[in-house]
Amino acid sequence: MRDAAPQTIYLADYTPFGFDVDEVHLTFDLAPSATHVRARIRFSPNPDATDRTFFLHGENLTLLSAKIDGETVKPKVTSEGLTCDVPSIPFTWESLVQIDPAANTALEGLYQSGGMYCTQCEAEGFRKITYYPDRPDVMSTFTVRINGPHPVLLSNGNLVSSGDGWAEWHDPWRKPAYLFALVAGDLIAHRDTFTTMEGRKVDLALYVRPGDEGKCAFGMQALKDSMVWDEKVYGRAYDLEVFNIVAVDDFNMGAMENKGLNIFNASAVLASPETSTDMNFERIEAIIAHEYFHNWTGNRITCRDWFQLCLKEGLTVYRDSQFTSDMRSAPVKRIGDVIDLRGRQFTEDQGPLAHPVRPESFQEINNFYTATVYEKGAEVIGMLRTLVGADAYKRALDMYFDRHDGQACTIEDWLQVFEDATGRDLTQFKRWYSQAGTPHLSVTETYKNATYTLTLTQHTPPSAATPDPQPLVIPVAVGLLDASGAEVMETQVLEVTDATQSFAFAGHSEKPTASILRNFSAPVVLEFDADHAALLAHDTDPFNRWESGRALALASLMAAITKGTAPDADYLQGIATVLRDESLDPAYRALMLGLPGQSELAAALHRRGDTPDPQAIYDAVQGMKDALAQTLQDDLPGLYARHQIEGAYAPDAEQAGMRALGNAALSLLTRLDGGDTAQAQYDSATNMTQQLAALACLIRAGRGDAALADFEAQWKDDRLVMDKWFGLQVGEAKPDDAVDTAKALTRHSDFNWKNPNRFRATLGALAAHHAGFHAADGSGYALLADWLIKLDPVNPQTTARMCSAFQTWRRYDQIRQSLMAKELDRIASTPNLSRDTTEMITRIRN
Numbered sequence: 001m002r003d004a005a006p007q008t009i010y011l012a013d014y015t016p017f018g019f020d021v022d023e024v025h026l027t028f029d030l031a032p033s034a035t036h037v038r039a040r041i042r043f044s045p046n047p048d049a050t051d052r053t054f055f056l057h058g059e060n061l062t063l064l065s066a067k068i069d070g071e072t073v074k075p076k077v078t079s080e081g082l083t084c085d086v087p088s089i090p091f092t093w094e095s096l097v098q099i100d101p102a103a104n105t106a107l108e109g110l111y112q113s114g115g116m117y118c119t120q121c122e123a124e125g126f127r128k129i130t131y132y133p134d135r136p137d138v139m140s141t142f143t144v145r146i147n148g149p150h151p152v153l154l155s156n157g158n159l160v161s162s163g164d165g166w167a168e169w170h171d172p173w174r175k176p177a178y179l180f181a182l183v184a185g186d187l188i189a190h191r192d193t194f195t196t197m198e199g200r201k202v203d204l205a206l207y208v209r210p211g212d213e214g215k216c217a218f219g220m221q222a223l224k225d226s227m228v229w230d231e232k233v234y235g236r237a238y239d240l241e242v243f244n245i246v247a248v249d250d251f252n253m254g255a256m257e258n259k260g261l262n263i264f265n266a267s268a269v270l271a272s273p274e275t276s277t278d279m280n281f282e283r284i285e286a287i288i289a290h291e292y293f294h295n296w297t298g299n300r301i302t303c304r305d306w307f308q309l310c311l312k313e314g315l316t317v318y319r320d321s322q323f324t325s326d327m328r329s330a331p332v333k334r335i336g337d338v339i340d341l342r343g344r345q346f347t348e349d350q351g352p353l354a355h356p357v358r359p360e361s362f363q364e365i366n367n368f369y370t371a372t373v374y375e376k377g378a379e380v381i382g383m384l385r386t387l388v389g390a391d392a393y394k395r396a397l398d399m400y401f402d403r404h405d406g407q408a409c410t411i412e413d414w415l416q417v418f419e420d421a422t423g424r425d426l427t428q429f430k431r432w433y434s435q436a437g438t439p440h441l442s443v444t445e446t447y448k449n450a451t452y453t454l455t456l457t458q459h460t461p462p463s464a465a466t467p468d469p470q471p472l473v474i475p476v477a478v479g480l481l482d483a484s485g486a487e488v489m490e491t492q493v494l495e496v497t498d499a500t501q502s503f504a505f506a507g508h509s510e511k512p513t514a515s516i517l518r519n520f521s522a523p524v525v526l527e528f529d530a531d532h533a534a535l536l537a538h539d540t541d542p543f544n545r546w547e548s549g550r551a552l553a554l555a556s557l558m559a560a561i562t563k564g565t566a567p568d569a570d571y572l573q574g575i576a577t578v579l580r581d582e583s584l585d586p587a588y589r590a591l592m593l594g595l596p597g598q599s600e601l602a603a604a605l606h607r608r609g610d611t612p613d614p615q616a617i618y619d620a621v622q623g624m625k626d627a628l629a630q631t632l633q634d635d636l637p638g639l640y641a642r643h644q645i646e647g648a649y650a651p652d653a654e655q656a657g658m659r660a661l662g663n664a665a666l667s668l669l670t671r672l673d674g675g676d677t678a679q680a681q682y683d684s685a686t687n688m689t690q691q692l693a694a695l696a697c698l699i700r701a702g703r704g705d706a707a708l709a710d711f712e713a714q715w716k717d718d719r720l721v722m723d724k725w726f727g728l729q730v731g732e733a734k735p736d737d738a739v740d741t742a743k744a745l746t747r748h749s750d751f752n753w754k755n756p757n758r759f760r761a762t763l764g765a766l767a768a769h770h771a772g773f774h775a776a777d778g779s780g781y782a783l784l785a786d787w788l789i790k791l792d793p794v795n796p797q798t799t800a801r802m803c804s805a806f807q808t809w810r811r812y813d814q815i816r817q818s819l820m821a822k823e824l825d826r827i828a829s830t831p832n833l834s835r836d837t838t839e840m841i842t843r844i845r846n
């Protein structure tokens with residue numbers, strides 16, 4: 001029934017498990033290479049199921065004994081689990097297994113990191129801890145006893161009792177096994193308390209390795225802010241006596257929302273002004289919020305099966321983006337999210353890895369923790385809220401929590417509450433969940449008899465995942481401006497449902513200027529010949545004002561790449577005007593100075609049928625930056641000086657915006673002064689934001705060696721800062737040097753390639769260096785492939801994720817395509833390649 005060849009799992013095949021789990025008791029006797037896990041599980045027949053096969057998942061487990069109702073049984077064991085004959089009435093299953101956390105380099109299940117024990121069970125890691133129906137629709141209470149010689153012993157829920165060398169935890173909330181967690185080690189607690197709106201006092205703690213105590217305060221504050229926000233905005237209070245967070249050095253992803261015991265990649269929680277940039281602080285605040293918000297959207301209401309992953313992830317990303325918008329600047333957050341969406345999700349949706357927000361099949365679910373499930377999943381919820389309005393959204397969410405608390409749900413359940421709360425038919429809207437691909441929305445305008453008419457045509461390019469896309473419901477936010485830039489029609493949301501649809505606006509005595517897709521109201525590629533110069537000068541929608549600058553930059557860069565034309569003077573002047581407007585938020589102005597990324601340019605060229613030349617793209621971007629520096633040469637010194645901060649460092653939005661603009665100015669200034677200002681900033685910097693920005697400028701100016709050596713000497717004992725040191729050198733290398741730089745760094749004594757953060761910092765930076773990775777001789781492809789082949793047997797999850805560096809291979813010229821195909825084939829033919837990587841390479845190569 002189950003063999004070694006990868007099997008494809010289908011959504012359509014879902015059936016419930018034959019048994020309910022009434023309670024789970026686990027006892028852990030911790031030992032690095034021989035941990036014993038005793039499980040006592042109460043099962044009863046599930047009245048809703050027809051198939052009574054008693055199959056428990058289990059991988060890499062040594063079964064020492066098994067009993068049913070106290071009688072020894074001999075289950076049939078395979079590499080994926082066991083089956084056993086069981087009674088047709090409720091019974092108690094007991095098993096004893098041995099596992100080897102010290103040898104667990106895949107970082108899934110129970111493993112060791114820096115001397116501590118920790119777990120990662122989502123999606124299917126619990127089966128590496130004990131035999132269990134490891135599927136999210138099987139929920140139970142857990143009681144966990146941990147025996148081990150460690151000062152800190154943690155699991156989910158509330159502490160029942162503890163003593164020297166042991167602790168017992170009980171989680172009263174029924175949960176799926178993927179939310180199980182255990183931590184043991186010599187850790188330091190940073191403590192605080194919180195009182196919920198229901199008056200419950202909660203003990204909060206952030207556990208870190210000795211030495212990291214000074215990096216806890218910000219994360220703790222972010223947690224308390226998140227708790228308050230979820231009460232205020234969603235009416236959701238926390239539901240246990242304790243909430244613990246643990247920082248772990250070796251972690252495949254960002255963080256994990258285990259009930260009452262969140263486990264974080266150290267990079268996603270530890271922060272201090274000296275070691276973290278403003279961007280790090282903002283990301284940490286968002287991830288802490290994200291994992292905390294999962295307590296309701298994910299834990300109290302979970303997913304029926306892994307196809308429904310977006311049910312919890314899309315909603316929780318949407319919630320954390322609302323939180324960040326409230327804590328900081330909403331337009332700045334929106335622009336950042338759209339840059340990220342275009343960079344990661346559009347790339348996925350427009351290439352061989354395209355899949356619907358709710359996929360219908362997979363081989364390895366870990367490969368579907370994607371930008372499409374997470375970020376497009378959040379966009380779909382944003383559209384839903386735009387369509388039904390804020391009040392109806394609130395009603396629907398209240399109904400969702402009310403109706404489904406304690407359940408494992410589907411996207412159908414989610415949409416049903418919106419239908420019930422609003423009376424709206426969401427049949428067509430549901431296509432956003434089932435169709436892959438980024439829709440294109442092309443818009444034409446006419447103006448006649450004082451009536452302005454917009455005609456919108458939608459087209460989703462067919463893909464392997466969705467060969468025949470149907471029209472979607474697209475909310476298109478539109479505003480109209482007059483020639484002076486005054487708004488003559490406030491934002492209206494047009495509901496596009498047909499392939500082509502027109503909307504007329506009467507009573508305009510002069511032809512208005514349209515601002516379309518305000519605030520990026522739908523995740524589409526907009527094709528509209530807008531008056532970008534006018535919108536850059538006047539649009540009242542901050543997103544579209546930024547977007548107009550971006551569109552002008554894109555057009556100018558495309559012309560430079562394909563025709564060698566000089567940078568567009570209107571663009572340069574328009575940006576200069578915006579930058580001089582001191583009434584605008586510095587963070588927003590800093591974003592205005594940004595240019596489309598090189599891989600975004602490659603995508604745009606590919607979309608219109610051109611073959612991107614990575615070196616030409618790189619050169620065009622350099623040319624544009626030089627032109628910006630020239631245009632702004634009189635402004636830059638003042639702009640730089642006005643955005644330095646005198647007082648104490650604070651990681652808040654206001655100061656971060658000042659530093660972002662100051663550092664954007666520094667970057668351009670470096671093109672004029674050869675790096676003198678950057679050197680001065682490096683020498684005097686007292687926070688990582690200033691130090692790292694200056695270091696980047698110095699490397700780009702070709703005078704970074706001394707500062708790099710100094711930086712290494714200063715930070716060699718700080719793992720997270722050294723990740724920056726590794727990444728920056730590759731990221732800022734000239735295209736010709738990027739591969740050699742990465743190669744040299746892989747020989748550095750601190751290149752601990754089994755640590756995912758370090759691996760990603762170095763080789764991920766190469767993959768992200770567009771012109772460097774796509775070096776004409778294929779050396780970038782070969783170096784990455786070498787390392788993926790080496791990492792796969794050690795850590796398949798991180799390997800598989802990084803294969804996506806090759807997902808755009810068909811965009812490029814024949815020579816590069818065949819060089820990439822060769823590396824993909826070399827990876828694919830590696831003996832014993834993991835299921836994770838096999839699936840990724842197969843999908844990319846096809």
Ligand code: ZN
Nearest residue numbers: 290294313316
């Ligand atoms: Zn999440």
